[in-house]
Amino acid sequence: MFRKALEQVVTYEAGKPIELVMREYGIKQEDVIKLGSNENPYGSSPKVIQSLQESAHKAYLYPDDSMYELKNALASRFNVRSEEIIIGAGSDQILEFCMQALEHKNARVIMAKTTFAMYEVYARLAGVEICKTPSDGHNLDEFLSLYNANRGEKDYKRVSAVFLCVPNNPLGECLDTQDVEEFIKKLDRDTLVIIDGAYQEYAAFKDKKKAFNPADLIKKFENVIYLGTFSKVYGLGGMRVGYGIASKGIIAMLYKVRPPFNVSTLSLQAALVSLEDSAFIEQCIQSNASEMLRYEAMARDNALAFIPSYANFITLSSPRIESTHLAQWLLARGLIVRNLASYGLNALRITIGTPSQNTRVFELIQTYLGLSN
Amino acid sequence: MFRKALEQVVTYEAGKPIELVMREYGIKQEDVIKLGSNENPYGSSPKVIQSLQESAHKAYLYPDDSMYELKNALASRFNVRSEEIIIGAGSDQILEFCMQALEHKNARVIMAKTTFAMYEVYARLAGVEICKTPSDGHNLDEFLSLYNANRGEKDYKRVSAVFLCVPNNPLGECLDTQDVEEFIKKLDRDTLVIIDGAYQEYAAFKDKKKAFNPADLIKKFENVIYLGTFSKVYGLGGMRVGYGIASKGIIAMLYKVRPPFNVSTLSLQAALVSLEDSAFIEQCIQSNASEMLRYEAMARDNALAFIPSYANFITLSSPRIESTHLAQWLLARGLIVRNLASYGLNALRITIGTPSQNTRVFELIQTYLGLSN
Numbered sequence: 001m002f003r004k005a006l007e008q009v010v011t012y013e014a015g016k017p018i019e020l021v022m023r024e025y026g027i028k029q030e031d032v033i034k035l036g037s038n039e040n041p042y043g044s045s046p047k048v049i050q051s052l053q054e055s056a057h058k059a060y061l062y063p064d065d066s067m068y069e070l071k072n073a074l075a076s077r078f079n080v081r082s083e084e085i086i087i088g089a090g091s092d093q094i095l096e097f098c099m100q101a102l103e104h105k106n107a108r109v110i111m112a113k114t115t116f117a118m119y120e121v122y123a124r125l126a127g128v129e130i131c132k133t134p135s136d137g138h139n140l141d142e143f144l145s146l147y148n149a150n151r152g153e154k155d156y157k158r159v160s161a162v163f164l165c166v167p168n169n170p171l172g173e174c175l176d177t178q179d180v181e182e183f184i185k186k187l188d189r190d191t192l193v194i195i196d197g198a199y200q201e202y203a204a205f206k207d208k209k210k211a212f213n214p215a216d217l218i219k220k221f222e223n224v225i226y227l228g229t230f231s232k233v234y235g236l237g238g239m240r241v242g243y244g245i246a247s248k249g250i251i252a253m254l255y256k257v258r259p260p261f262n263v264s265t266l267s268l269q270a271a272l273v274s275l276e277d278s279a280f281i282e283q284c285i286q287s288n289a290s291e292m293l294r295y296e297a298m299a300r301d302n303a304l305a306f307i308p309s310y311a312n313f314i315t316l317s318s319p320r321i322e323s324t325h326l327a328q329w330l331l332a333r334g335l336i337v338r339n340l341a342s343y344g345l346n347a348l349r350i351t352i353g354t355p356s357q358n359t360r361v362f363e364l365i366q367t368y369l370g371l372s373n
Numbered sequence: 374m375f376r377k378a379l380e381q382v383v384t385y386e387a388g389k390p391i392e393l394v395m396r397e398y399g400i401k402q403e404d405v406i407k408l409g410s411n412e413n414p415y416g417s418s419p420k421v422i423q424s425l426q427e428s429a430h431k432a433y434l435y436p437d438d439s440m441y442e443l444k445n446a447l448a449s450r451f452n453v454r455s456e457e458i459i460i461g462a463g464s465d466q467i468l469e470f471c472m473q474a475l476e477h478k479n480a481r482v483i484m485a486k487t488t489f490a491m492y493e494v495y496a497r498l499a500g501v502e503i504c505k506t507p508s509d510g511h512n513l514d515e516f517l518s519l520y521n522a523n524r525g526e527k528d529y530k531r532v533s534a535v536f537l538c539v540p541n542n543p544l545g546e547c548l549d550t551q552d553v554e555e556f557i558k559k560l561d562r563d564t565l566v567i568i569d570g571a572y573q574e575y576a577a578f579k580d581k582k583k584a585f586n587p588a589d590l591i592k593k594f595e596n597v598i599y600l601g602t603f604s605k606v607y608g609l610g611g612m613r614v615g616y617g618i619a620s621k622g623i624i625a626m627l628y629k630v631r632p633p634f635n636v637s638t639l640s641l642q643a644a645l646v647s648l649e650d651s652a653f654i655e656q657c658i659q660s661n662a663s664e665m666l667r668y669e670a671m672a673r674d675n676a677l678a679f680i681p682s683y684a685n686f687i688t689l690s691s692p693r694i695e696s697t698h699l700a701q702w703l704l705a706r707g708l709i710v711r712n713l714a715s716y717g718l719n720a721l722r723i724t725i726g727t728p729s730q731n732t733r734v735f736e737l738i739q740t741y742l743g744l745s746n
Binding site: 001004011012034042052053057059060064065066068069090093101102103118125190191235236237238240253255256258260261263265267270 | 374375376377379382384385387388390391392393396407410412413415416417421422425426429430431432433434435436437438439441442462463465466469473474475476491494495498533563564565596604608609610611612613623626628629630631632633634635636637638639640643
């Protein structure tokens with residue numbers, strides 16, 4: 001009855017919810033700290049919460065399927081036109097649209113070895129061959145050499161899509177804008193370059209060289225789509241809103257695979273209001289930057305390895321630590337972090353929390369390290 | 374760059390939102406009556422609104438991707454197991470999962486000539502051939518003869534899915550449970566029968582013979598999936614929550630194409646609370662039944678044809694009326710109804726509103742008929 005290709009599809013392992021920790025470990029809600037899914041530890045903007053409360057009575061009304069207001073707000077924020085924007089249930093859904101809409105016949109897609117897991121999931125569902133770079137993080141030379149491999153030969157397959165995650169989840173490193181642009185110039189025009197900027201707000205603050213400008217990009221390249229999300233610094237992980245910015249032609253094709261009403265009424269409202277509260281966003285980004293320094297100091301003090309991160313999380317590892325054991329130990333104490341064993345790495349990804357949350361993380365990690373000495 | 378099949382995909386025309394009528398006609402929000410999308414005219418249950426307000430601060434947290442609580446509540450409501458349930462962003466999304474997961478190679482799908490437009494959209498995206506019955510509504514003899522057409526011959530294509538909409542949107546008629554069961558017995562086990570019960574609560578109240586019991590169905594048939602939604606009588610059209618009930622094996626395969634976090638945190642919460650407020654739901658169903666009688670009387674008084682409806686809408690037509698003109702005329706006066714011209718019918722589908730909304734509808738229609746006499 002079902003497609004054979006599905007047998008190979010592995011279901012994405014989502015971060016653990018607070019309710020699960022409460023159920024399984026009998027820990028009270030207020031004692032659970034969730035730093036496993038890169039949510040904004042400050043929550044949503046108070047203005048968003050108020051607006052959600054005021055709009056709750058609209059839950060019975062189907063969303064405005066034209067997404068008129070949010071598209072206009074994004075268009076003015078990014079200095080692009082409404083027709084150059086598509087809005088999805090998270091930027092995830094835009095990835096799904098891309099994979100569904102592209103012609104993958106005799107084609108393959110290219111991504112970094114260790115990058116956002118959904119690239120592979122959606123590519124697999126589309127039945128396209130997946131090529132990964134040898135290095136974990138993004139190395140554009142490796143991308144290019146994969147891109148050109150077997151060119152002109154009998155077994156050559158064109159590349160339908162290239163995934164670039166800037167900064168990269170779950171590792172944290174980030175490519176420079178200029179290097180990415182040089183890279184794209186070397187690709188064919190029928191390859192879609194997907195630039196995933198889910199954590200761009202943090203990277204742009206830390207280093208201007210890592211700041212991607214969607215309007216610039218789509219002016220220069222007809223084959224680029226830039227993805228952004230409201231799930232991270234905008235504090236709306238639960239509302240499922242993301243967006244894609246690309247040329248009108250690409251957006252029109254993605255619209256063909258978009259189901260109607262793909263974003264809920266309250267989600268559209270929350271995203272709109274969150275865009276307006278730039279003071280809140282700025283505070284969150286600044287706190288992230290200063291707390292990141294505390295994490296780096298803690299890592300150095302405890303001889304833990306870390307990758308300098310341009311996002312709102314840090315990836316820690318050590319040959320002394322078995323990440324699955326540590327993650328489990330922390331979970332039993334109410335701290336949810338992300339074990340990267342499912343990515344094939346002996347490492348933990350921890351979302352940068354509020355100062356008091358982070359202090360608790362440091363205490364727990366130090367206790368654990370003390371125990372294992 | 375994109376799939377050729379997409380050229381044939383026509384984007385679903387969503388019902389018009391209130392904001393659009395305000396923008397385009399300069400009508401005040403309180404003067405717009407929306408009876409175009411079969412939402413519950415009484416809105417969401419007050420308990421749901423309160424719960425949404427209390428949960429608004431959780432908007433930053435990714436949803437519990439196991440949907441533990443809502444699944445348990447649905448399992449207990451329908452007397453099935455959690456593993457026999459999948460939850461989607463509207464029952465729409467379950468349709469999409471079915472079309473994505475099924476093997477359509479050398480296959481076709483069967484549906485009524487005039488039925489929910491998304492069946493065709495998702496089937497087209499899956500690239501499968503679509504066969505429609507000659508009659509507008511559901512005629513099971515026609516379904517069966519389409520099913521058996523060319524059986525055993527060279528150009529025979531198996532049927533991967535049959536769509537049954539009970540009651541049928543946008544017409545309102547509803548098959549009897551017993552007839553559907555007899556029909557399914559005649560099909561092969563590798564055909565998925567999709568029983569769409571989006572408006573079942575209304576039908577079950579009006580006539581027990583039209584009441585489909587998902588637990589019974591999946592016990593009797595391994596190849597059936599029953600779909601339900603929170604968008605209609607449960608008053609959550611804007612929240613995008615629906616569900617599918619089927620054998621564990623079918624659900625497991627649909628899970629493979631489900632994107633993570635496909636239902637928002639607040640949507641899960643709203644659906645859970647709406648399930649509990651059965652008094653509200655019953656009131657809404659009863660009002661719908663009595664107001665439906667007023668619509669039928671109005672139709673008779675004005676010599677308008679109508680199809681007896683088992684849902685929360687009524688489809689009106691008359692050779693004296695050009696539905697596109699009437700819909701436009703009503704829109705300019707703040708009344709949103711659904712013109713069925715896009716379904717190839719000269720008819721209007723009107724959601725049964727509150728008593729005062731309906732009185733206004735009757736006045737407007739009578740004024741229009743008076744003008745055109």
